[in-house]
Amino acid sequence: MSCGGETFFRSRWVQAPDGTTELDPDGLAPGFEAAGVACGLKGGGAIDLGIVRATTDAVSSALLLTRNAAAAAPVRLCREVCDPGSIRAAVVNSGNANAATGEQGYRDAAAMQTVTADALGIQAKEVAVAETGTIGVRLPLAEVLEGVSAVAGALAPGSAQSFSEAIMTTDRGPKRCTVSVGGVTLSAQAKGAGMIEPGYATMLCFVQTDAAILDPEPELRAAVSGSFERITVDGQMSTNDTVLLQATGEAHEQLPPGLLAAVLKQLALEIVADGEGASRVGRILVSGARDDLEAERVARAIANSPLVKTALYGRDPNWGRVAQAAGMALAGEEVAELGPDRIEAGELAGETAEPEIGLRLDRGGGEAHVFFSDLTEAYVQLNAEYTT
């Protein structure tokens, strides 16, 4: 799932800016350091705790967090304590989501933040905390804080390899890339495979660049809205979704238009392709809705329909299921006949790697698309296993 050895921008749905060069996927933008260590959360010596930080004083950043009302402790902490525009470092663990852990969980996340800030010599509000893994189990705090000290001492420029491993849970492999264009470098590390349906963000993603970004929050929001908010694996919004963008501006160049969007879109597609048990990725494009919101509602109903998802898996060009799901999203309304002349589902059949489904309504100019994975026996097996 990393871009090592193959072209990173390999989907027909992603267009990188002209002149974009792919660097070592483990690379890290200049001005950043990262590391990951094993602190025992995942067991078996797996790397499960990481830090990424900017080494410069002036960082402009943006932080997007899940809207789930059962948001995890680190998300609530970031909301209440962090200065989202000046995040200098992120401390992240996998293996434990620290969600539904009450006040104790909040205090544990706050301790991670404080100890990280102290170790790096910065303020707590400059440290974002992100966690992912099992819900409802208290963090083994002593081990984690020991790990924070270890990882803070191991920070090094040049490579995000161990950091991108530290954020993985059920991912088949790390999702990361480093690209350069127009004199700037952008690196990104993401994770996500299940519980994927966006609110703002939809998983963990950390992006670093030496480019200048004047107003990172709307820039990140726009890129997320075209990427992580366009994907669904199981229609489930996570309690821990977090996306962090950090820019040092040290390259004295602006971020080229479209670069952030292209990288996040490719990473989002890798998350769908790595969806739990997934064997195929489809795209549903709805046009002619009353407005974009209505188009999105219809597209999402189709993308999350288990009947459409099993049709994607079974290579069944079953346009009737597309019509039914669209009709459900528009329940109670008057809609022109949703017949085969309005639905293109042929690519569901055959060997097409990235099948497209099209639905043309006749109600207005609204459009939306959603990428989605199929529903397979392997998804059921993975999730029916005893995990509590």
Place this chain on the structure above:
Amino acid sequence: MSCGGETFFRSRWVQAPDGTTELDPDGLAPGFEAAGVACGLKGGGAIDLGIVRATTDAVSSALLLTRNAAAAAPVRLCREVCDPGSIRAAVVNSGNANAATGEQGYRDAAAMQTVTADALGIQAKEVAVAETGTIGVRLPLAEVLEGVSAVAGALAPGSAQSFSEAIMTTDRGPKRCTVSVGGVTLSAQAKGAGMIEPGYATMLCFVQTDAAILDPEPELRAAVSGSFERITVDGQMSTNDTVLLQATGEAHEQLPPGLLAAVLKQLALEIVADGEGASRVGRILVSGARDDLEAERVARAIANSPLVKTALYGRDPNWGRVAQAAGMALAGEEVAELGPDRIEAGELAGETAEPEIGLRLDRGGGEAHVFFSDLTEAYVQLNAEYTT
């Protein structure tokens, strides 16, 4: 799935009125006739076309139809032509839903209605048409109309056996019952296994009684709201859902309170238990929501979460997934911690036949419950098969 040989009201969730007696499940309330024949829609000589009708002149009835915006031709026909309070007969086929079939589909359904009315000597507006099966394929009209003549000639009192077979699709067996209490008899036949998530109704169900029902529409609506609107298999609202209640009043007794509700609830539970690939049925009960609507939204998000459904299958008391789904339904709101003290998920584990999950919010007095089936490999296999 019929009540033959075993107790019909066998769920801990259903309470029949005192003194209710179960009759032959194939039975039919006095004053009604039914029959089913094979007209070739399902192939292999399977019975696929049926009629049920009241033999008396004065019938009071109620008809509830799907709200899916891609409603099938027979649903649109019923809406436009039928007099819902005076339905004397229903003609039903399985094997073809006559949905997404355009104007031709509408004309075909109208022909079924007209030919049935003529054969029975009643008016078209007194004949409800219901169809279920494959979407998007035109009905073989000549065969169907020939079948209508055959089935009209075969109508007989006393048994609904062939009629209840005529309405089956992927059902493992017929769902039907006949009960008596307080001097009246009520018989009902239902079908449904997939594409189950209610709008008004959620499958096909036909109910006959010789009791008097003054105002059948609100009575039926209330019973449906506690039964077919409380179940979900795959969260998919069908294009063809239809529930018909017919009452002759010839017994000169009112329908005993609770009887209709109990029968429809038991049939609804049989539909969930017969959900495609289903191995277990659970009930989620949400309390303490702002209002009943909010409680319903949360309960449905939990019941339709593939993560909760696989936990039901895997006997995993995974309350964290319940918290996550509830948090998603309440996204963007302030909610008190959704911790283990608020969620009862223990019955998911072990051999409990009808496990209960409880979620207590702390926002008001709103309550709702939803019955749901689990998600299994068999569901995926059934629905991934090429069907178009």
